Amino acid sequence: MRSIPYLSIVEKVAKMCQEANFELGNDVVEAFRDALKKERSPIGQDVLQDLIENANIASSERIPMCQDTGVSVFIVELGQACFIEGGNIYDAINEGVIKGYEEGYLRHSIVDHPLTREKSETYNTPAIIHIEVCEGAHLTIHMSAKGGGSENMSTLKMMKPSDGKAGVKEFILETVAHAGPNACPPLVVGIGIGGNFERCAYLAKKSLFRPIGHRSDRPEIAALELELMEEMNDLGIGPQGLGGDTTALDVKIEIEPCHIAALPVAVNLNCHASRHKEIRL
Amino acid sequence: MLISGTIFTARDAAHKRMFEAVEKGEDLPFDIKDQFIYYVGPTPAMPWMVIGSAGPTTSSRMDKYTPTLLDMGLKGMIGKGYRSEEVVASIVKNKAVYLAAIGGTGALISRTIKEMEVVAYKELGPEAIYKLTVEDFPATVIIDSQGSDWYSIGKTIFNDTKNKEKTQS
Numbered sequence: 260m261r262s263i264p265y266l267s268i269v270e271k272v273a274k275m276c277q278e279a280n281f282e283l284g285n286d287v288v289e290a291f292r293d294a295l296k297k298e299r300s301p302i303g304q305d306v307l308q309d310l311i312e313n314a315n316i317a318s319s320e321r322i323p324m325c326q327d328t329g330v331s332v333f334i335v336e337l338g339q340a341c342f343i344e345g346g347n348i349y350d351a352i353n354e355g356v357i358k359g360y361e362e363g364y365l366r367h368s369i370v371d372h373p374l375t376r377e378k379s380e381t382y383n384t385p386a387i388i389h390i391e392v393c394e395g396a397h398l399t400i401h402m403s404a405k406g407g408g409s410e411n412m413s414t415l416k417m418m419k420p421s422d423g424k425a426g427v428k429e430f431i432l433e434t435v436a437h438a439g440p441n442a443c444p445p446l447v448v449g450i451g452i453g454g455n456f457e458r459c460a461y462l463a464k465k466s467l468f469r470p471i472g473h474r475s476d477r478p479e480i481a482a483l484e485l486e487l488m489e490e491m492n493d494l495g496i497g498p499q500g501l502g503g504d505t506t507a508l509d510v511k512i513e514i515e516p517c518h519i520a521a522l523p524v525a526v527n528l529n530c531h532a533s534r535h536k537e538i539r540l
Numbered sequence: 541m542l543i544s545g546t547i548f549t550a551r552d553a554a555h556k557r558m559f560e561a562v563e564k565g566e567d568l569p570f571d572i573k574d575q576f577i578y579y580v581g582p583t584p585a586m587p588w589m590v591i592g593s594a595g596p597t598t599s600s601r602m603d604k605y606t607p608t609l610l611d612m613g614l615k616g617m618i619g620k621g622y623r624s625e626e627v628v629a630s631i632v633k634n635k636a637v638y639l640a641a642i643g644g645t646g647a648l649i650s651r652t653i654k655e656m657e658v659v660a661y662k663e664l665g666p667e668a669i670y671k672l673t674v675e676d677f678p679a680t681v682i683i684d685s686q687g688s689d690w691y692s693i694g695k696t697i698f699n700d701t702k703n704k705e706k707t708q709s
């Protein structure tokens with residue numbers, strides 16, 4: 260058994276929440292630069308330039324790149340030989356989020372009750388935490404500060420097996436077209452295919468944690484990712500929906516086995532503020 | 541275009557309260573005649589800053605309330621994303637305008653905000669109504685007083701040019 264102190268998790272999570280909001284990943288900034296080289300719409304170029312400048316200001320002044328500092332979503336790989344000393348992993352992460360968001364002047368964007376809209380007492384929590392137990396004694400925490408605008412335009416559909424690849428593609432492209440400017444394009448599009456109702460949504464979210472440019476290791480899925488990206492960029496929505504080539508910076512697909520009668524598909528949109536951080540303990 | 545002058549902030553919760561005030565026949569917390577509302581819920585300002593990160597939020601969530609405010613003299617809104625048909629019609633009827641700022645550039649936009657003063661509903665925190673003094677605040681006209689919608693025009697113009705290039709090459 261390897262023991263990991265509760266407070267070390269709190270501290271590290273607090274720090275990663277701030278880093279996620281101040282420092283856009285290199286993969287995303289590089290994707291902006293690449294897109295800028297290819298973008299043919301003048302207004303699209305202006306937007307991409309502003310996105311690069313915005314990321315620079317956020318990083319040098321240490322202020323959030325976007326005022327929606329998001330819901331904190333975590334995917335945790337917890338080695339089964341780990342023991343959290345002094346508390347449990349869920350509390351440690353939530354405490355880290357409260358600390359990180361409060362001390363970092365990040366926004367408290369959670370309401371306690373979805374219908375009455377009463378605001379939660381605890382700063383920007385509860386976080387959404389998915390734990391995957393794995394072998395070994397390591398603890399890896401992946402975090403995303405997930406914006407509401409793009410989350411709101413995400414979709415899930417229980418399709419028919421006979422809809423096939425063509426039907427799935429159509430549904431995904433419709434989601435992107437319908438989202439238009441609302442989801443703050445250029446987007447990173449995360450797709451989950453298979454599993455069941457809740458599982459495909461999780462797969463779509465999980466796919467967004469892969470860095471931009473990382474293809475699926477299944478050749479047919481990697482090819483589908485590229486195919487979809489090309490078709491999305493051919494829609495002409497462009498940066499901020501003002502017209503242009505760059506609608507999607509990347510497309511990610513995760514698949515899993517499913518029931519003989521089912522073809523679940525979830526499309527989780529991420530805006531250009533694709534904020535992901537990872538720590539290993 | 542670049543905006544300089546005074547704008548007021550309001551998002552979901554403040555809109556709901558203003559709407560309820562109107563329904564009860566009460567006065568709004570500020571005179572909205574000829575004013576602009578910016579849909580934003582900024583991050584808390586760091587002690588050395590006027591305002592935190594302050595980019596636009598999705599406008600469509602305010603669609604339900606907007607025609608009423610336009611009828612009361614509101615001149616324009618700044619946000620991001622589509623508006624409903626009712627809002628577009630009301631913009632035309634009231635000769636108003638809808639502008640978009642670049643979603644997700646809160647750090648960049650906050651530099652153009654020079655003063656911030658709370659006007660109403662302070663307890664709503666980032667969702668309260670603030671009066672902002674802005675200088676060269678960047679925005680794009682999306683829906684003008686004729687009802688033209690730049691989101692569809694921009695896309696059409698771009699796709700037409702692209703297709704022309706394709707057929708020429």
Ligand code: SF4
Pocket residue numbers: 325326327328329405406407408409410441442443530531532595596597643644645
């Ligand atoms: S969708 Fe993303 S970039 Fe746009 S406002 Fe929300 S968090 Fe910011």
